[in-house]
Amino acid sequence: MGTPTADAAAPETSRTRPAVPRGYPWLVFALSFGLLLSDYMSRQVLNAVFPMLKAEWLLSDAQLGSLSGIVALMVGLLTFPLSLVADRWGRVRSLVAAAVVWSLATLGCAISASYGEMFLGRFMVGVGEAAYGSVGIAVVLSVFPVRLRATLSGAFIAGGSFGSVLGVAVGGAIAQAHGWRWAFGAMGFLGLALAAVYAVLITERRLAAAARVHAPGTGPSERAALRTLLPRLFSSVSVACAYVGSGLQMFIAMALLAWTPSFFHRYYGLETADAGIAAGALAMLGGTGMILGGIVADRLSRNAAVRKWTVAVTCSLASFVLLMTGFHLPTGPAQVVLIALGSLVASGTAGPAAAMVANLTPPAVAATAMATLTLANSLLGLAPGPAVTGMLADRTGLLGALQVIPWVAVLSGAAFALGKATYPRDLRRLGLLPDTALVPPEPRT
Known part of the structure; x- marks a missing residue:
């Protein structure tokens, strides 16, 4: 290697x-x-x-x-x-x-x-x-x-x-x-x-x-050692937490994407076309949240890489609070605003999670590492998010289901918090980063 x-x-x-x-x-x-x-x-x-x-x-x-x-x-x-x-x-x-x-x-x-x-x-x-x-x-x-x-x-x-x-x-x-x-x-x-x-x-x-x-380090000698590099895709607790946290947070994003058209149609009386436009606007907000989450994470972690995890935890918990509150409010502008803000921050974990996966895996298998993240997003989020929400809606109604879904953000926040706790130890064990880049510098006196 x-x-x-x-x-x-x-x-x-x-x-x-x-x-x-x-x-x-x-x-x-x-x-x-x-x-x-x-x-x-x-x-x-x-x-x-x-x-x-x-x-x-x-x-x-x-x-x-x-x-x-x-x-x-x-x-x-x-x-x-x-x-x-x-x-x-x-x-x-x-x-x-x-x-x-x-x-x-x-x-x-x-x-x-x-x-x-x-x-x-x-x-x-x-x-x-x-x-x-x-x-x-x-x-x-x-x-x-x-x-x-x-x-x-x-x-x-x-x-x-x-x-x-x-x-x-x-x-x-x-x-x-x-x-x-x-x-x-x-x-x-x-x-x-x-x-x-x-x-x-x-x-x-x-x-x-x-x-x-x-x-x-991505020269021919390292590429030749692919069999020894692949286990590094799962060789630390923190990288596993990045996969799981990202997938669980994607569960919420995809549930919202799939069911907000029906939500606006059933509870706000919007026609199908107008409900689709409203859902499209929320999808654009989700994409914007991915960009903003990445920008904030990079700016805050210039002197301490571990702060990317803090941004991910914050986005997860903020999406829980905003969406939980929003879906419990009566229909009206306040509810729409909180759901929109929740959609914005719910996707903010995408950039930090991908960055942590890149930091914790060898560059020679970078595409495979991102494929693993994509697979986690699919298995934990893209596939089950809409389906589980639909099953809950059959039992409790769509609004009841959307009031339960935000709890998944608590699980993703816990995964990111665990990743943050184990990140410094994993980086030292893998020999990827010196101690000085893990924590912010001491303030000058």
Whole structure:
């Protein structure tokens, strides 16, 4: 195994600069973020054309649901193995190949003549998108200083929320004006164009040159020791707490995303379209919360990395208080404001959690580490959040279910608190960070 990385071994105020043009890391971020938007727009455009497909092909709701669910299923099944392949084969090549696959598959959906052909196209969309998020965030983090990890992680992950909203909004507008086939076609051509630009401007060689400044241990000798590096994905209590805390907090975010349209429809009397707009606004707030949570975590942890955990704990407990109070208030502006604030802070743990995973795992398997985080988010949050809320709603009503869901934030806060308590010990044991970077400096007298 290679020696501990320079970025991990230095305080987060390191002034090291990459041996590439100053703006190159931001170019990497912009193009990676653009592809992430394309990823989610291609995934969610289907939801905008459900009524058209149902009317044209006489599909059942179960068939429509399967066209959406197959993408999530393939992403869940293939994220980890494809991220591992990307760590070995090359992350840039993997990203471009993934974008080409999901874009061509989306174009295939545009020319589908039946449910079976559309299902095959959506299957391939899921295959292409499976590892993009985890590999993309690994690429972005590799070319920036450690002190920006939470900010960049939060901003990158927020692209999923923004892309989902754009996919439905833009796809719906195109479908209404030109038909559903053009909605899929536009998303496919966008993805291919971005993939071509990415392949030209982002190369393995230049990415490696920038990455070596921030993670010099990711040379050939360390990559050759992959079998010894993989156990490090689960080798500490603190990294396990980051996985669990992030997943549990995602449970709340996804429950809100799935059920707020029904909440506004049932309790505020909004029509379906207006309820969808209100839910979309909450989704955008969630994405904004991911960015703000990352920024705050990075600023507070410049002299003490452990403060990222404090931000995560604070966001978890604040979301509990705001959402619990909001859902117990009578309908009205005060309730909406508290639910909106709760949605904002509920997603604020995404950036700090991803940053802690990156800090606690070897750079040579960064994509695989992010895939593990994605898997935890899926198994603990994305999948059970909407389903458990629905089961509770069948017993207690939707409002009663939404009054119970915020308690999950207490569990996530406890996981982050445990991670904070064990973080210094784990970093010393793994030889990743000196004691001076764990706690704030003593005040001058």
